[in-house]
Amino acid sequence: MAGVQGPRTFDAFTGRYAARTAGLTASEIRALFAVASRPEVVSLAGGMPYTSALPLDAVGKLMSDLLATRGAQALQYGSGQGDPALRELICEIMALEGVVGSPDDVTVTVGSQQALDLVTRIFIDPGDVVLAEAPSYVGALGTFASYQAEVVHVAMDEHGLVPEALRAALARVGDRAKFLYTIPNFHNPAGTSLSDARRDEVLAICMAAGLLVLEDNPYGLLGFEGPPTQAIRARGGSSDGNDHVIYLGSFSKTFAPGLRVGWVLAPHAVREKLVLASEASVLCPPALNQLVVAEYLTTQDWQGQIEVFKQIYQERRDTMLSSLETLMPAGTTWTHPTGGFYVWTTLPDGLDAKIMQPRAITARVAYVPGVGFYSDGQGRRELRLSYCFPEPARIAEGVRRLAGVIEAELELLDTFGPALTARAVDGATTPGPGLA
Amino acid sequence: MAGVQGPRTFDAFTGRYAARTAGLTASEIRALFAVASRPEVVSLAGGMPYTSALPLDAVGKLMSDLLATRGAQALQYGSGQGDPALRELICEIMALEGVVGSPDDVTVTVGSQQALDLVTRIFIDPGDVVLAEAPSYVGALGTFASYQAEVVHVAMDEHGLVPEALRAALARVGDRAKFLYTIPNFHNPAGTSLSDARRDEVLAICMAAGLLVLEDNPYGLLGFEGPPTQAIRARGGSSDGNDHVIYLGSFSKTFAPGLRVGWVLAPHAVREKLVLASEASVLCPPALNQLVVAEYLTTQDWQGQIEVFKQIYQERRDTMLSSLETLMPAGTTWTHPTGGFYVWTTLPDGLDAKIMQPRAITARVAYVPGVGFYSDGQGRRELRLSYCFPEPARIAEGVRRLAGVIEAELELLDTFGPALTARAVDGATTPGPGLA
Numbered sequence: 001m002a003g004v005q006g007p008r009t010f011d012a013f014t015g016r017y018a019a020r021t022a023g024l025t026a027s028e029i030r031a032l033f034a035v036a037s038r039p040e041v042v043s044l045a046g047g048m049p050y051t052s053a054l055p056l057d058a059v060g061k062l063m064s065d066l067l068a069t070r071g072a073q074a075l076q077y078g079s080g081q082g083d084p085a086l087r088e089l090i091c092e093i094m095a096l097e098g099v100v101g102s103p104d105d106v107t108v109t110v111g112s113q114q115a116l117d118l119v120t121r122i123f124i125d126p127g128d129v130v131l132a133e134a135p136s137y138v139g140a141l142g143t144f145a146s147y148q149a150e151v152v153h154v155a156m157d158e159h160g161l162v163p164e165a166l167r168a169a170l171a172r173v174g175d176r177a178k179f180l181y182t183i184p185n186f187h188n189p190a191g192t193s194l195s196d197a198r199r200d201e202v203l204a205i206c207m208a209a210g211l212l213v214l215e216d217n218p219y220g221l222l223g224f225e226g227p228p229t230q231a232i233r234a235r236g237g238s239s240d241g242n243d244h245v246i247y248l249g250s251f252s253k254t255f256a257p258g259l260r261v262g263w264v265l266a267p268h269a270v271r272e273k274l275v276l277a278s279e280a281s282v283l284c285p286p287a288l289n290q291l292v293v294a295e296y297l298t299t300q301d302w303q304g305q306i307e308v309f310k311q312i313y314q315e316r317r318d319t320m321l322s323s324l325e326t327l328m329p330a331g332t333t334w335t336h337p338t339g340g341f342y343v344w345t346t347l348p349d350g351l352d353a354k355i356m357q358p359r360a361i362t363a364r365v366a367y368v369p370g371v372g373f374y375s376d377g378q379g380r381r382e383l384r385l386s387y388c389f390p391e392p393a394r395i396a397e398g399v400r401r402l403a404g405v406i407e408a409e410l411e412l413l414d415t416f417g418p419a420l421t422a423r424a425v426d427g428a429t430t431p432g433p434g435l436a
Numbered sequence: 437m438a439g440v441q442g443p444r445t446f447d448a449f450t451g452r453y454a455a456r457t458a459g460l461t462a463s464e465i466r467a468l469f470a471v472a473s474r475p476e477v478v479s480l481a482g483g484m485p486y487t488s489a490l491p492l493d494a495v496g497k498l499m500s501d502l503l504a505t506r507g508a509q510a511l512q513y514g515s516g517q518g519d520p521a522l523r524e525l526i527c528e529i530m531a532l533e534g535v536v537g538s539p540d541d542v543t544v545t546v547g548s549q550q551a552l553d554l555v556t557r558i559f560i561d562p563g564d565v566v567l568a569e570a571p572s573y574v575g576a577l578g579t580f581a582s583y584q585a586e587v588v589h590v591a592m593d594e595h596g597l598v599p600e601a602l603r604a605a606l607a608r609v610g611d612r613a614k615f616l617y618t619i620p621n622f623h624n625p626a627g628t629s630l631s632d633a634r635r636d637e638v639l640a641i642c643m644a645a646g647l648l649v650l651e652d653n654p655y656g657l658l659g660f661e662g663p664p665t666q667a668i669r670a671r672g673g674s675s676d677g678n679d680h681v682i683y684l685g686s687f688s689k690t691f692a693p694g695l696r697v698g699w700v701l702a703p704h705a706v707r708e709k710l711v712l713a714s715e716a717s718v719l720c721p722p723a724l725n726q727l728v729v730a731e732y733l734t735t736q737d738w739q740g741q742i743e744v745f746k747q748i749y750q751e752r753r754d755t756m757l758s759s760l761e762t763l764m765p766a767g768t769t770w771t772h773p774t775g776g777f778y779v780w781t782t783l784p785d786g787l788d789a790k791i792m793q794p795r796a797i798t799a800r801v802a803y804v805p806g807v808g809f810y811s812d813g814q815g816r817r818e819l820r821l822s823y824c825f826p827e828p829a830r831i832a833e834g835v836r837r838l839a840g841v842i843e844a845e846l847e848l849l850d851t852f853g854p855a856l857t858a859r860a861v862d863g864a865t866t867p868g869p870g871l872a
Contacts, residue, residue: 011705012679013559013648016614018583021558024712033515052508059511060503067496072488075495075692079469110546110696113719121582122457123449139719146557146716147454178452212449243448256511258723260546269447276460280582281717283549283575287694289722 019126023145027138027372036366042398044320044385045366047188047341049253050312055300059256062295070291078287080279081271082108082263086294090249090263093297097220098234099247101265107274108285112218112250112262116143118277119179119214119246119264124149129176131169133161135344135373135382137188137216140181144375151375152177158335160184160194163201170209179212179246184232186219186340189373189384193223193338199232207244218250218262221306223339224314233265243267251293253341254306259289313341316387316395323399329407334385341388344370346381347406350413353383356405365401455562459581463574463808472802478834480756480821481802483624483777485689486748491736495692498731506727514723516715517707518544518699522730526685526699529733533656534670535683537701543710544721548654548686548698552579554713555615555650555682555700560585565613567605569597571780571809571818573624573652576617580811587811588613594771596620596630599637606645615648615682620668622655622776625809625820629659629774635668643680654686654698657742659775660750669701679703687729689777690742695725749777752823752831759835765843770821777824780806782817783842786849789819792841801837 036043066074081087087103094101109115116139124130126148132140134153144151152173155165161182170177182202184194194202206213215232223229236242250262266274278285296302320343324334331348345367347353354369370382385402387395472479502510517523523539530537545551552575560566562584568576570589580587588609591601597618606613618638620630630638642649651668659665672678686698702710714721732738756779760770767784781803783789790805806818821838823831 012703013706016559016648017709018557018559018561018564020561021709021713024558024709024716026712027715046513048513051511054507054511056503056507056511057500060500060507063499063503064493064496067492067499071490071492071496073694075487075490075492075694077482077484077688077693110718110722114717117717121454122460123452123454125454125456128454139715143716146713212452252513256724257513258509258511260718260720260722267448270449273453273457273460276462277457277582279463279575280460280579281550281553282546282696284696286546286696286722286725288692288728289724292724 020146020148023148025142025145027142032366032368035361041361041364041366042390042394042401043366044387044390044395044398044402045368046389047386048389049257050309050389051256051258053308053312054256054305058300059292059296062299063292066291066295074288074291076287078284078290080284081275082106082285083287083290083294086290087263089294089297094231094247094249094265097217097228098230099265100234101247105265105268105271107264107266107271107278108290109262109264109278110282110285111252111257111260112216112248112264113139113143114278114281115248115262115264116140116216118274118281120144120147120149121277122270122273123178123212127176128178129173131166131173131177131180131211132375133182133187133190135189135370135379136181137183138368138372140216141373141375144181150176153374153376153378154180156187156190156192158192160187160192160198161202163198163205166202166205170205170211177209177211179214180206181214181216182232183216183219185217185229186222186337187342188219188340189342189368189370190344191335191337191340191342192344193229196229199230200235203232203235203244211244213245214248215245216248218248218253219340221254222310222313224310224317225338246270254309255293255296255302259293261285261289261293313388316390316392317343319392319395320385320387320399323396327399327403329403329410332406341386343385343387345383345385347383348410349381350418351406351409352380354380356409359408360402360405363401363405365398365405367402456582456584459584461578461581463578468802468804471797477797477800477802478826478830478837479802480823480826480831480834480838481804482825483822484825485693486745486825487692487694489744489748490692490741494736495728495732498735499728502727502731510724510727512723514720514726516720517711518542518721519723519726519730522726523699525730525733530667530683530685530701533653533664534666535701536670537683541701541704541707543700543702543707543714544726545698545700545714546718546721547688547693547696548652548684548700549575549579550714550717551684551698551700552576552652554710554717556580556583556585557713558706558709559614559648563612565609567602567609567613567616568811569618569623569626571625571806571815572617573619574804574808576652577809577811580617589810589812589814590616592623592626592628594628596623596628596634597638599634599641602638602641606641606647613645613647615650616642617650617652618668619652619655621653621665622658622773623778624655624776625778625804625806626780627771627773627776627778628780629665632665635666636671639668639671639680647680649681650684651681652684654684654689655776657690658746658749660746660753661774682706690745691729691732691738695729697721697725697729749824752826752828753779755828755831756821756823756835759832763835763839765839765846768842777822779821779823781819781821783819784846785817786854787842787845788816790816792845795844796838796841799837799841801834801841803838
């Protein structure tokens with residue numbers, strides 16, 4: 001539009017925003033939300049836990065009991081750090097993964113997303129580097145971008161983050177790196193877990209470099225095979241090792257995301273700053289939600305409920321993997337998660353998951369294109385499939401639809417070659433009649 | 437300690453924090469929390485609403501009903517902007533103060549503190565100026581500092597913000613000012629309200645200067661005399677005026693702070709950025725809390741409950757004012773709030789509320805020293821008294837204790853002069869035996 005007078009701007013504040021505001025962009029997942037929520041679409045996009053499996057009446061009764069006995073407290077302001085009794089319980093939960101932490105070093109947050117925000121806020125100046133797996137959690141990448149961090153991706157394979165790639169990245173960025181962000185268990189979106197040996201190696205590399213590890217662990221208790229794996233935070237042994245890890249936990253996947261209760265366990269000096277940052281951000285996390293979680297943990301069989309969730313998710317994972325195996329065209333590959341919510345899929349060479357997306361929506365199946373899980377444009381052939389929310393029959397139907405879309409793309413590619421495919425599909429990003 | 441080797445630092449990350457982290461400091465109120473919560477201390481410090489007056493059983497039943505009918509939704513992720521039905525109800529509430537706003541321009545936040553954080557986040561670069569009343573809300577000042585804003589205070593009198601002082605401040609800081617932060621109703625901490633004529637004048641000044649008004653209105657419905665005053669946001673008339681005001685509201689004072697449900701009504705382009713910033717910060721506000729508020733507003737007599745609150749607070753305000761009138765030594769002055777929670781008190785010349793604080797605690801009465809409500813060291817003679825939470829008899833006793841402390845300070849001043857008073861009391865900031 002150079003040389004042409006543009007239309008009147010409708011944002012009276014253009015030019016008045018903070019520099020960081022340019023880093024705010026709608027996530028791939030959020031952008032999909034409206035269309036993927038339509039009932040005729042099988043959504044393999046969202047990472048929503050299956051909250052219908054919760055004992056809803058028991059949770060309701062627990063709330064009315066709480067209001068009857070401690071209502072004035074549940075509806076009042078609380079401390080910025082969070083309810084002390086809940087912080088005790090959180091330490092018991094972390095102990096299941098070998099973490100020895102003090103309630104005094106725990107800060108309760110508005111979901112672990114707020115913990116991500118607070119850690120980024122206190123450590124990241126514009127231009128600082130965050131090391132993160134390739135791919136990484138889209139919500140974390142959004143937070144890092146909102147503080148003008150530069151994200152440097154570190155390669156993964158089927159055993160998780162590759163230590164050699166971490167060493168190489170560190171050698172490149174040096175002191176500009178403030179922390180390594182990693183999801184060691186049932187990775188979002190990759191579906192893989194970091195092997196035991198690599199956990200020790202990754203921690204050793206970071207300790208040697210004086211680099212913090214930000215261990216994000218929402219899915220650790222949702223493994224389908226055997227007991228939970230020891231956390232990176234549990235491997236320091238000495239307090240020295242523990243001083244290099246900030247551990248994030250959440251009740252969103254083991255209980256309920258609608259409560260927005262997560263936590264961060266941090267070295268004491270960091271914890272003090274996190275509490276101040278949280279007070280500046282939200283004053284205090286909601287007292288009601290914290291007391292509800294504490295009551296749930298003390299009066300309900302919360303570990304039995306996790307077993308219920310695991311059975312549901314394992315069945316859905318099995319359905320997704322067998323459907324993929326049966327239906328996907330040759331050249332398509334995917335990961336084999338042993339827990340969590342996600343299967344990471346790579347399309348045959350020449351296809352583009354982002355360009356293919358409108359056609360998939362037209363075929364009434366939704367996924368998240370891979371590019372959103374990278375900060376650097378990688379991931380065009382990749383996409384995330386979630387099996388956590390739809391019933392198994394819907395998952396099978398969704399994979400069937402997706403396989404059909406991929407086959408059609410391959411035919412197009414075979415007939416016209418990659419250039420025309422891309423061009424034709426660019427046009428299709430304007431929703432066609434099927435979406436009107 | 438120059439030239440002397442200091443002790444080993446216990447913060448392994450000193451020098452690794454972001455520049456903004458230096459702006460994080462514990463608020464005067466938070467620092468007081470532990471000591472002011474002790475039962476033998478009459479706390480006139482906190483701004484906690486009297487949640488015991490809520491219909492706790494009805495709220496509990498409402499929650500169990502909600503879980504029975506929409507439990508899976510209440511415990512699930514929601515949209516970043518907030519529940520659409522709640523946003524409709526919020527617009528009905530704002531209409532009570534003359535505000536005509538669209539639910540599409542409302543963003544639900546984790547208390548209005550999060551709204552403050554988000555607005556600051558999207559507008560403030562380090563060194564930008566925020567204009568704020570003198571004194572101003574301590575939580576807002578903390579948020580502004582956490583984004584490295586420079587706060588320039590604007591004088592108030594008994595009719596609120598002084599327009600002439602606003603003009604003078606604007607002339608000084610010019611384009612560096614990003615917004616005017618103001619609490620027009622029952623100001624925290626000043627206890628005063630902005631007169632009708634000045635609301636129009638303040639808006640006109642800001643519109644002429646292209647300056648945003650950030651209108652923070654948690655107490656607007658808690659006036660003891662007559663109907664609510666028309667909001668600044670309601671005075672634009674044309675959409676042009678409305679485009680200059682960002683309005684913050686909250687259920688913390690009219691319902692329950694433990695839910696952390698507030699909101700921001702903003703011009704559309706600003707709203708889009710607020711939603712993205714909120715998603716980066718907390719993903720979404722808690723669905724449970726939003727649905728509880730929506731159910732409360734639709735099934736309970738919430739306006740009748742506000743009348744109950746107003747009667748309680750008015751009686752306490754009356755007790756505080758009459759106790760001050762009867763007991764305070766000459767030279768002490770205070771404001772006469774017609775709503776809200778706070779009386780702003782100025783000590784006799786020569787006294788210092790911050791230095792006096794440990795003696796007050798020893799005398800078992802707590803208040804908030806005035807310095808915390810300024811960014812520039814003003815307010816040494818001032819202090820905030822809250823009448824919202826203690827029963828009337830406790831308020832009278834608290835004021836009696838405080839009057840005794842002030843009298844003792846005046847005697848000390850009279851005997852030894854101001855220099856020794858300050859020195860003696862500096863020593864007393866280490867808690868004495870009465871606090872052990």
